[in-house]
Amino acid sequence: MGEKADVWQGTLALMVLRTLETIGPQHGYGLARRIEQTSGDLLQLNYGTLYPALLKLEQEGYIRSRWGISDNNRRAKFYELTKAGHRQLKKAAAEWEQTTEILARFLTSADGS
Amino acid sequence: MRQLRALALRVRGLFRSRRVEEDFVAELESHIELHTEAGIRNGLDPVEARRQALIRLGGAEQTRQAHRERRGLPWLESLLRDMTYGVRTLAKHRGATAVAVLSIGLGIGANATIFSMVSRFVLRPAPMGDPSNLLSIYIRPQGEEYFNSFPLPLYNDLRDQAKSFSGVAAFYELIPASISGNGEPERVWGQAVTTNFFDVAQLPMELGRGFLSGDDDLPEVVLGAGLWQRRFNGDRGIVGKPVTISGQTYTVVGVVTPAFHSVDQIIYTEFWVPLGSVAKLVPNAPPKGSREYHWLPVVARLKPGVTRAQAGAELDTLASRFALSYPATDKGNSFVYRQAGSLPPKEKGAVLMFLTALSVVVLLVLSIAGANVANLLFAQAAGRQRDMAVRLALGATRGRLRRQLLIESLLLSLAGGALGVSLSLWATRALSTLHVPAPIPLDVSIALDWRVLVYSFALSVVSGILLGAAPAWAAARPLLASALKGDDALSRPGRRITLRNVLVVAQIAMSVLILCLTGLFLRSLQTAATIDIGFRPQNLLIMSVDPRVHGYSAERTVQFLTQLQRRVAALPGVRSAVTTDVPPLNGGNRSDGFTLVGGPSKDKPITYAELYMITPGYFETMGIPLFAGRGFGREASGGIQSALVNRAFVEHAFGGANPIGQQVSGGGVTYQIIGVAGNVKSRTLGEDQRPVLYRSLQQSVAADPSLMGYTIVVQTMGNPALLTEAVRRQIYALDPAMAIFNIETMEDHVRTAFFLPRLAAMLFGTFGFIGLVLASVGLYGVMSYAVSRRTREIGIRMAMGAKPGTVERLVLRQGMVLVLIALALGWPVAWMLSKVAASFLYGIQPHDLLTFAIVPPFLAGVALIACYIPARRAASIDPMQALRTE
Numbered sequence: 001m002g003e004k005a006d007v008w009q010g011t012l013a014l015m016v017l018r019t020l021e022t023i024g025p026q027h028g029y030g031l032a033r034r035i036e037q038t039s040g041d042l043l044q045l046n047y048g049t050l051y052p053a054l055l056k057l058e059q060e061g062y063i064r065s066r067w068g069i070s071d072n073n074r075r076a077k078f079y080e081l082t083k084a085g086h087r088q089l090k091k092a093a094a095e096w097e098q099t100t101e102i103l104a105r106f107l108t109s110a111d112g113s
Numbered sequence: 114m115r116q117l118r119a120l121a122l123r124v125r126g127l128f129r130s131r132r133v134e135e136d137f138v139a140e141l142e143s144h145i146e147l148h149t150e151a152g153i154r155n156g157l158d159p160v161e162a163r164r165q166a167l168i169r170l171g172g173a174e175q176t177r178q179a180h181r182e183r184r185g186l187p188w189l190e191s192l193l194r195d196m197t198y199g200v201r202t203l204a205k206h207r208g209a210t211a212v213a214v215l216s217i218g219l220g221i222g223a224n225a226t227i228f229s230m231v232s233r234f235v236l237r238p239a240p241m242g243d244p245s246n247l248l249s250i251y252i253r254p255q256g257e258e259y260f261n262s263f264p265l266p267l268y269n270d271l272r273d274q275a276k277s278f279s280g281v282a283a284f285y286e287l288i289p290a291s292i293s294g295n296g297e298p299e300r301v302w303g304q305a306v307t308t309n310f311f312d313v314a315q316l317p318m319e320l321g322r323g324f325l326s327g328d329d330d331l332p333e334v335v336l337g338a339g340l341w342q343r344r345f346n347g348d349r350g351i352v353g354k355p356v357t358i359s360g361q362t363y364t365v366v367g368v369v370t371p372a373f374h375s376v377d378q379i380i381y382t383e384f385w386v387p388l389g390s391v392a393k394l395v396p397n398a399p400p401k402g403s404r405e406y407h408w409l410p411v412v413a414r415l416k417p418g419v420t421r422a423q424a425g426a427e428l429d430t431l432a433s434r435f436a437l438s439y440p441a442t443d444k445g446n447s448f449v450y451r452q453a454g455s456l457p458p459k460e461k462g463a464v465l466m467f468l469t470a471l472s473v474v475v476l477l478v479l480s481i482a483g484a485n486v487a488n489l490l491f492a493q494a495a496g497r498q499r500d501m502a503v504r505l506a507l508g509a510t511r512g513r514l515r516r517q518l519l520i521e522s523l524l525l526s527l528a529g530g531a532l533g534v535s536l537s538l539w540a541t542r543a544l545s546t547l548h549v550p551a552p553i554p555l556d557v558s559i560a561l562d563w564r565v566l567v568y569s570f571a572l573s574v575v576s577g578i579l580l581g582a583a584p585a586w587a588a589a590r591p592l593l594a595s596a597l598k599g600d601d602a603l604s605r606p607g608r609r610i611t612l613r614n615v616l617v618v619a620q621i622a623m624s625v626l627i628l629c630l631t632g633l634f635l636r637s638l639q640t641a642a643t644i645d646i647g648f649r650p651q652n653l654l655i656m657s658v659d660p661r662v663h664g665y666s667a668e669r670t671v672q673f674l675t676q677l678q679r680r681v682a683a684l685p686g687v688r689s690a691v692t693t694d695v696p697p698l699n700g701g702n703r704s705d706g707f708t709l710v711g712g713p714s715k716d717k718p719i720t721y722a723e724l725y726m727i728t729p730g731y732f733e734t735m736g737i738p739l740f741a742g743r744g745f746g747r748e749a750s751g752g753i754q755s756a757l758v759n760r761a762f763v764e765h766a767f768g769g770a771n772p773i774g775q776q777v778s779g780g781g782v783t784y785q786i787i788g789v790a791g792n793v794k795s796r797t798l799g800e801d802q803r804p805v806l807y808r809s810l811q812q813s814v815a816a817d818p819s820l821m822g823y824t825i826v827v828q829t830m831g832n833p834a835l836l837t838e839a840v841r842r843q844i845y846a847l848d849p850a851m852a853i854f855n856i857e858t859m860e861d862h863v864r865t866a867f868f869l870p871r872l873a874a875m876l877f878g879t880f881g882f883i884g885l886v887l888a889s890v891g892l893y894g895v896m897s898y899a900v901s902r903r904t905r906e907i908g909i910r911m912a913m914g915a916k917p918g919t920v921e922r923l924v925l926r927q928g929m930v931l932v933l934i935a936l937a938l939g940w941p942v943a944w945m946l947s948k949v950a951a952s953f954l955y956g957i958q959p960h961d962l963l964t965f966a967i968v969p970p971f972l973a974g975v976a977l978i979a980c981y982i983p984a985r986r987a988a989s990i991d992p993m994q995a996l997r998t999e
Binding site: 027028029030033045046047048049051052055056059060061070072074075076077 | 115116118119122123137139140141143144146147148150151169170171172175176179180182183184
């Protein structure tokens with residue numbers, strides 16, 4: 001149980017960071033929707049898992065939050081990337097790309113041996 | 114780094130949970146509203162939109178819980194909760210908690226006390242620079258077991274030729290001296306060191322500096338911090354001022370760190386002068402050019418990067434080189450090294466043995482205490498079965514319950530550890546007040562240091578886990594069904610040997626062991642008290658002076674002592690007064706090898722005898738019998754000196770034949786024997802009778818002055834302590850600047866000689882008593898528990914017609930069976946192990962029959978009492994009451 005969640009949270013964190021980089025400060029609901037849209041609605045987030053992930057990122061100093069007003073005049077908590085967050089995103093993205101690349105090679109040449 | 118930051122924030126989250134919680138509730142609410150609005154925009158009705166939003170969130174409560182766990186540290190929180198709960202449980206069972214904490218406290222206290230000795234004598238490095246690369250170097254003659262000091266020329270060779278060391282220093286260990294000015298003159302001891310000593314030892318200085326290398330004849334002195342505080346009130350401007358040591362003027366150049374007294378950390382010296390001063394401060398100083406006189410201990414500082422093995426190899430090379438250059442003196446010698454500040458190799462074995470024996474005993478005491486507490490926890494666990502079963506039934510994991518119980522036992526043992534440390538604080542102070550019988554100042558005080566604290570803490574934690582493990586294991590797996598019914602869920606049907614009984618048997622067996630040792634040491638003290646010391650210590654007062662260190666010549670010394678003796682003898686209440694160099698039972702004495710003069714010359718046997726200087730009337734005053742010849746009268750100076758010997762000397766040197774008129778020679782002097790005196794214990798109580806030779810004080814002071822000063826022995830009519838002031842005044846009347854030391858009654862002096870048997874009896878007596886009490890309490894607890902558990906059964910028996918006496922016997926029998934098993938196990942082990950104690954016993958065999966005969970019935974008696982109380986309770990059970998309970 002724990003391990004799966006970690007992997008999932010790891011990728012979720014990357015998605016959150018990337019999304020925040022693209023669209024700038026956003027509240028939790030907006031983030032979740034945006035992530036689903038970006039995935040072409042292939043992902044269906046359990047929104048509840050988003051908040052502990054956000055809290056973890058905030059504790060690690062990659063994002064910060066403050067209360068603000070949403071487009072339709074609702075009070076909401078907005079998250080934005082910090083400098084460390086930008087750096088972390090670059091690093092994590094590079095690592096992820098490498099991982100997928102390696103995996104892709106395995107999967108394409110799988111029948112050979 | 115990031116993890117650390119997150120951890121810090123989470124720890125903070127533990128304490129500000131309310132506000133953060135409210136903040137998150139608000140955030141969730143805004144999330145749901147945003148989601149609902151989106152739903153409405155997509156055409157849902159508001160109620161359905163909100164329902165969808167909640168579903169997609171996955172439950173508001175679950176989300177809040179996940180968020181909460183991420184916010185703080187759940188395991189830390191539950192740990193804190195367990196601890197609070199534990200403290201509350203312990204506080205509720207106040208009596209049991211007190212017994213447990215006291216038990217562990219006594220156990221840990223005993224261990225901390227003994228470990229503070231280990232720390233002091235074995236582990237503590239000397240306060241000299243980096244202690245790990247400072248070596249003490251000794252000479253080992255070929256085929257010998259002992260280690261020697263260095264002659265000066267050999268030290269010089271070593272210093273100049275050894276390349277492994279950044280510096281090599283030597284010192285002369287003990288210089289008795291007097292220091293005057295600022296109040297009463299005082300006797301102090303110091304060392305003479307090569308001028309590089311402070312640099313090699315890298316001693317931190319409180320003030321000023323060590324000696325500048327080069328001239329070792331400069332009249333400069335470094336003071337010990339204690340002496341500086343005591344005599345100079347810690348004057349921070351002392352550097353550059355003059356002080357008078359044994360009548361010579363020295364300039365203070367520094368004050369050394371308070372922690373330093375000597376390299377070996379045992380000898381207590383308080384000033385340091387350059388090596389050249391030895392000739393000025395010590396009579397018959399060893400000849401500087403001699404390669405035969407071994408008088409200088411040596412320390413060397415390893416060069417950075419050089420290992421001990423490399424240095425050892427170089428020392429081997431040097432030893433063989435010196436052996437070639439000086440075959441007469443250096444052949445066959447090898448160098449050995451030890452880390453400086455460790456126990457002198459001579460004493461190390463015995464000290465380690467003593468400390469090991471003590472450590473084993475205190476660990477046994479702790480085990481007994483631990484078994485007690487484990488039993489107590491068992492009893493408690495039994496009482497909490499229902500609680501546990503309910504928690505298990507509600508879904509708590511067994512692991513969680515075990516953790517809870519372990520935390521409780523840890524809390525107990527930590528509290529016990531704290532109590533133990535405070536107990537040993539007191540015990541170490543008490544032990545430090547004991548005087549070691551030795552003619553030189555020794556520092557054997559012990560105290561709690563950080564090593565002891567770490568050790569006690571570790572011991573507490575380990576014992577907490579050990580003694581909590583078994584009860585925790587058992588308690589967390591109750592038979593659910595019986596527990597919920599309210600039956601005893603720990604007693605599994607059909608089991609006769611319970612862990613509790615095993616623990617009690619182990620406890621009693623261990624107390625048998627400790628009690629046997631205690632018995633041996635008490636008997637040893639008892640027989641030590643009956644040892645014939647050979648003289649009568651009652652009504653004697655002793656007091657020492659050392660005129661030599663005040664610049665007195667030999668004639669003036671004799672004159673001073675004669676006058677003093679005459680004045681003191683004239684005091685009211687004084688029967689007689691005599692002078693000797695040192696009184697008997699002094700811990701160590703001047704000795705020489707003696708051979709017979711005349712007769713067959715080759716291969717004469719050498720008698721090693723203790724030398725004492727005495728004045729006429731000594732034997733009468735001391736109550737030592739004369740067996741032949743006469744005591745000293747007016748001995749002429751010059752010509753052959755007269756001497757008396759004791760019976761052991763006669764046995765050894767003359768095979769028991771009459772020695773009167775015979776001549777012996779030793780230490781370059783020939784003596785004619787004029788009398789034979791009774792044997793006295795010369796150095797220690799436990800020694801075999803040593804040969805002793807008494808020489809005339811008048812005849813000996815000039816050629817061979819005493820390093821230890823001279824002691825006036827005053828025989829009084831009444832309490833000798835009352836005359837102390839009067840005798841002191843007589844000394845000051847003759848010379849107000851004379852330092853007086855070793856003022857005591859002879860009875861006190863003899864009592865000091867009981868140091869070892871008393872120390873052993875005191876330590877083992879205490880530990881034996883603690884062990885006995887703990888084991889009895891343990892037995893009592895187990896029997897009480899057994900009785901309370903069998904209340905119903907006993908009630909039925911009595912209802913069926915059993916008499917109270919029968920019931921009483923039933924319980925007693927059950928308890929005594931345990932005791933008998935324990936005795937059968939413990940006694941043989943004690944019998945075997947007692948041999949280890951042999952070398953510390955006085956006048957009794959390690960298999961002392963009395964001890965081994967008395968301990969079992971004694972222990973059985975105490976155990977009987979411990980069982981009797983629960984047995985009485987069982988017998989007084991009211992059957993009606995018993996059957997109605999539960």
